[in-house]
Structure formats: structure tokens, C-alpha cells
Amino acid sequence: MNSSEKQPIGIFDSGIGGTSIWKEIHSLLPNEQTIYLSDSFNAPYGQKSRQKILELSVKNTEFLLKQNCKIIVVACNTATTNAIKYLRSSYDVPFIGIEPAIKPASILTKSKKIGILATKGTLNSELFEKTSSKIDQEVQIIEQIGEGLVELIESNQINSPKMDELLQRYLQPMLKEHVDCLVLGCTHYPYLIPKIKEIVGESLKIIDSGEAVARQTKNILQQLNLLSPHPNSKENVFYINKDKTVLLHILKGHTNVNIVQKQF
Ligand code: DGL
Numbered sequence: 001m002n003s004s005e006k007q008p009i010g011i012f013d014s015g016i017g018g019t020s021i022w023k024e025i026h027s028l029l030p031n032e033q034t035i036y037l038s039d040s041f042n043a044p045y046g047q048k049s050r051q052k053i054l055e056l057s058v059k060n061t062e063f064l065l066k067q068n069c070k071i072i073v074v075a076c077n078t079a080t081t082n083a084i085k086y087l088r089s090s091y092d093v094p095f096i097g098i099e100p101a102i103k104p105a106s107i108l109t110k111s112k113k114i115g116i117l118a119t120k121g122t123l124n125s126e127l128f129e130k131t132s133s134k135i136d137q138e139v140q141i142i143e144q145i146g147e148g149l150v151e152l153i154e155s156n157q158i159n160s161p162k163m164d165e166l167l168q169r170y171l172q173p174m175l176k177e178h179v180d181c182l183v184l185g186c187t188h189y190p191y192l193i194p195k196i197k198e199i200v201g202e203s204l205k206i207i208d209s210g211e212a213v214a215r216q217t218k219n220i221l222q223q224l225n226l227l228s229p230h231p232n233s234k235e236n237v238f239y240i241n242k243d244k245t246v247l248l249h250i251l252k253g254h255t256n257v258n259i260v261q262k263q264f
Contacts, residue, residue, distance in 0.1 A: 005228045008033040009217065010069030012060040015043035015154050016240075017188030018075025019250050021098065024214035025073065026236065026254075029221075031228040033236060035067045040242035041263075044150040045078045046119025046186070053121055057083035061091060063239075063264055070226050071096065073217055077118060077185050081125035094224065096217050099131060100185030101209045106135040108205060109181045115142045115174035118185025119150070142177055144170045146186060153188045156246045163195060171199050184208040191250075232256075239264065 009032050011022055016038050026034060037060050039045075045053050057079045064072055073096045074080045074087070080097030087095050100122065105114040122128055123143050132141060152163050174182065182204055184190060190208050197206070221227045235258040240247055244261045251257050 004070065005226050007068050007070035007226075008035045008234075009071055009073060009221075010035050010037070010064030010067065011073040011075050012037040012039065012057075012064060012079070013076040013187055014045035014056075014078065015040040015150065015188065016247050016250060017150065017153065017186060017191070018073075019238075019247070020187050020190040020208075021073065021075035021210050021213050024210040025217055028214040028218055029227070031230060031232050032221075033228070033232045033234040035064060035069060036236070036238045037063055037264075038238065038240040038242075038247060040154055040240055042241075043154050044119065045076065046121045046145075046150060047147075048121065050082050050121070050125075053079060053082040054086055057087060058090070059264075061087055065091070065093065067237075069093065071217065071221060073213065074098065075187050075213070077187060078121040078125075081122045081127040085127075094220055096213060096220060098187060098209050098213050099127065100183050101207045101212070102132060102141060102183055103135055105181040105183045105205075105207050106139040108207070109139060109179075111178050111180040112138055113140045113142060113177055113179045114181040114183060115144065115171075115177075115179040116183040116185050117144050117146045117149075117170060117189060118183075120145045120147070122185050140177075142174050142179055144174065146170060146189065149192065150186065150188050153191055154242075154246065156249070158191060158195065163192075167192065167195055167199055171196065175200060175204075179204065181205045181207055
């Protein structure tokens, strides 16, 4: 592929969660035009088979390549841990992925116990198993599947009794185990940080990988001479295949943004 610095950065997620990554990328790389794909119609990916996650990741990639993207950011832990190896071997374009930050957490922890909240698809993936096997073996990882959380976020129910109940159920056992770091292994979960803090207080360190992904995107674009040298004058486009209300709410205050609701 003959990439040029003027082409957009493509970003996809199973839904609106990857906008937490988009915000980091947009703030670090304001010169870049971005195209975001929110596959909310098929969310959540976390309970689907590896094969299905792979198929959806391919479909999302093809969509972004048709929009002429110079790099694809897989802003979804579930898609990264299940599909990025295949995507990298199938397309020439560079891919940036996101994985739960258990390595930094394993270095930071004093209690030698870290908690991770992620989807079933991420926690059961080969890549997650490989990454976990590489950290300090004295550090205990307490895994918790965040079942139901993505659905509530996608349907604008962050501040609902159901969300409070699920978070209590998932986090209290970690507190009892004295974890001192909590890794957010799903790009939807940063939107839960205020709620999580209400339960765990300030003593527990919450770690997510959003900023690191933005830095990695910049590094790769720099290495490939693909960073846009001029301020972006084009719209940042968000494609969503379900109701756009939550996305509108999340992007409030951002200018130069166009939300396109359509089937894909
Ligand atoms: N944002 C996705 C992730 O990071 C959510 C997965 C899902 O749709 O279940 O894993």
C-alpha cells in the first residue's frame, strides 16, 4: 500500500468504548483526521466465539480500509487479544492493539495482588495467557469477567442500580483479597471510573492502557513517516450501526465531529 500522511487513522471497537482511546489519540495527535467505527449492533464481543470475533474484526478492518485509513487502531481488548495476529498477517497496513496493562500493574503493586476486570473473550485468550505468564510469578492476578457491564454502558445505563449492583459484586471480592491495583481490561470501562472509585476509594490504583496506545500510535506513524504535519481541517467521522444517543453524549464538547448512523 502506498500510504500518505494525509490519510486518516482508523479506529474500531465493538461499540462506543473505544472512544476512550479516540480521546487519547485525538488529544495527542490533533493534526490527524480520524475515522471511528462503533460496531454497537454486534456488541458485546466479549461473549462471542473466537471465530466470530475474528470475522467481525475482519469486517471492521475492511470497512476502515475502504475509507483509506493509513493505520488501524484496534481499540478493543477483546478484538486485539483474539484477532490482531490474524489481522497483521492478512493486511499490509500497520495495526495498533490494546491489551490489559497487567505488566505495569505487576511492577506497581506492593501487596503483590492485582485485580483485572475484562471480558470473557479477553481473559480466555491465548494472548492474555501468554502475557500473564511473563509477569513476576509472585504477583497474584485476580481475574473477574465484567459480564453485563458493556451492555449497560452501550444502553446509557452507567448511573443505574443494576450497574451499582454488578460493580459491587465484581469489586468487593478483590477488595477482600487486598488487591492494590485494578487493571481495566476493556475500553468501555474507563467510563466507569467515577463509579468504581465510589466503591474502592482512592487507595486502589486504577490502570488502563489508553494513553499508552495513543503514544504507540504516534511512535509507529513517526517511524513510518506518516504523521500529518499540518493541522487537520477535515471532520472526524464516527460510524455507528445502532442508536447514536450515547455517542452524542460522549462526544459532547468536541468540535469537528460528524456522527453517521448507518448499517454496515
Ligand atoms: N471495548 C471492548 C473491549 O475492550 C468491549 C468488548 C465487548 O464488546 O464485549 O474488550
